Amino acid sequence: MPDTMFFNLLLNIGLLVLIATMLTTLPMVRTMLLEDRHTVKSYIALSLIFGLISICSTYTGVKASGAIVNTRVIGVLAAGLLGGPYVGIGTALIGGLHRYLFDIGGFTAVSCAVSTLVEGVIGAAFSRRFKAGKISGTGVFFITALAEAGQMIIILLIARPFPAALELVRLIAFPMIVMNSLGMVIFIGVFNRIFKEEESLFGEKMRIALEIAEKSLPHLRKGLHSAADMEATAEIIYQSTTCAAIAITDTDKILAIKGEERYAILREPLILAPILSSIYDKKPTTFSYAPDSDPLYRILKSNVIVAAPLIEMDQAVGSLIMVVKKRWQMSQSNLIFASELAKLFSTQLELSNLDYQKRLLRKAEFKALQSQVNPHFLYNALNTISCICRENPDQARELILTLSDYYRQTLENEQYMLPLPTELRHVNSYLKLEKARFEERLIVDLEVEAELNCMVPSFILQPLVENAVRYGVDKKGNRYVRISAQKRGDLAIIAVCDHGSGIPQEIIDSLVTGQGKGVGLINVHQRLKSIYGEHSGLKIEASAAGSCVSFRIPLSSADALLFSPASASKT
Secondary structure, eight states, rough: OOHHHHHHHHHHHHHHHHHHHHHTTTTTHHHHHHSSSHHHHHHHHHHHHHHHHHHHHHHEEEETTTTEEEEEEHHHHHHHHHHOOHHHHHHHHHHHHHHHTTTTTTTTTHHHHHHHHHHHHHHHTTTTHHHOOOOOHHHHHHHHHHHHHHHHHHHHHHSSHHHHHHHHHHHEEEHHHHHHHHHHHHHHHHHHHHHHHHHHHHHHHHHHHHHHHHHHHHHTTTTOOOOHHHHHHHHHHHHHHHOOOEEEEESSSEEEOOOOOOGGGGHHHHHHHHHHHHHTTTSOEOOOOOTTTTTTTHHHHHEEEEEEEEEEEEEEEEEEEEEEESSSOOOOOOHHHHHHHHEEEHHHHHHHHHHHHHHHHHHHHHHHHHHHHHHHHHHHHHHHHHHTTTTTTOOOHHHHHHHHHHHHHHHHOOOOOEEHHHHHHHHHHHHHHHHHGGGGGGEEEEEOOTTOEEEEEEEEEEHHHHHHHHHHOOTOOOEEEEEEEEETTTEEEEEEEEOOSOOOOOOHHHHHHOOOHHHHHHHHHHHHHHHOTTOSSOOOETTTTTEEEEEEEESHHHHHHHHHHEEEEEE
């Protein structure tokens, strides 16, 4: 008899494993089991599913000495562990009530019904620890053994006559405790496969999404405005997935589409309109069915469309559309994948917009600073020309042409960064004007390393040279200006020095406050900090023997690329 019990319990366990395997293939069941918080509907559905499993176990059990040797504990206990307290208790009520009605007035009808309720309570009690991963397979084995031992005790307490109950427990206790405990471990293992598969699938989807985002990064830096970049991005997604077609849109039209030619009908307004309308909910939407009369039917009869919105500053600015061929079993993975990829794209689009705004801000700052410096320089230059206009008209004419050439270079130049030699030519135009004013009393010494050809901010040297000319008067009335540029490691050290009495302290202090005299130096100092960071800026060394104003710039800088002619023309 014990051998028969072991064999029948083994068959029942095999049947339950088969049922569990079938259940795990149903998307509805997978979704409900993976939910962090169940709805009332999912509580009821899971209770019914596991309740039917416990009923099935009762029917497939083997009668022995007025009782039924079965695997009902597996369905009830698993319901509590996997579904939580409400599902566990709900399943226990269904299974226990059925067990009582199945054999009303039977020797163990009441005791088995009560023990089923207790098993549901045990499963519910251990549910939180189980979901937190604190109970291993060994733990599941002993919890089931505890539940079955509890059932034997309840039979002894309730079933009468007692001698018959004692004999029944002696006969069925060991087979049911051992086999049901082993069966429970196997049964739970089948359901655990759901979580492992979902984790594996999610990990793979995220790996692909991050890989796509990384490849698409250079193309998304310009936002949705570049058709070529949007085409390249759509191609990257299309080649990285098994989608039938990929499209990227703004709020009005398709910007890029990749896939078979027949999917070009997505561009048609009647087909695209409902898809674009869905993005304003700021949630991904799946289109899987349309009646024959609907324009979308031509695509949806054999495909599913997933549209995920692209969000900037909490506003929908476009969408990522994925067309996936229909399968007999559709999952939510495509919806999740499209949603997560769209979020990555949205983040990058917002960053690109911030970068664009940053460039506009720097351009505005540059124009504002330039407008402050140029009038100051123009005032000095015109004063110089006016001084010699009557004495030497030819020289005055030449100086006016020099001034004209200087301003033509300045006003026509839209570049924020210039090669050092170009900037030095601008300074040379200024010095020609000042040389005419001070003649041999102005001495200029230029020391620039021959191989040094770095990029410097436009119009950055002239205010420093002007300052040296102004304050660089020695005791004999001579003005000495030395311009040097040297390479030190990955930096270029550029300095403008004089032999004067030193820059006034109030002007040096104005660099910190950003106010006061020395507008030219303040502007240069602020520009350097805005481009290269707060730790950059002018360094001033002043003494009775003269002053030296210097700054450092990296030989290779991302900002040099940012302020390149190509970048400037696009802003």
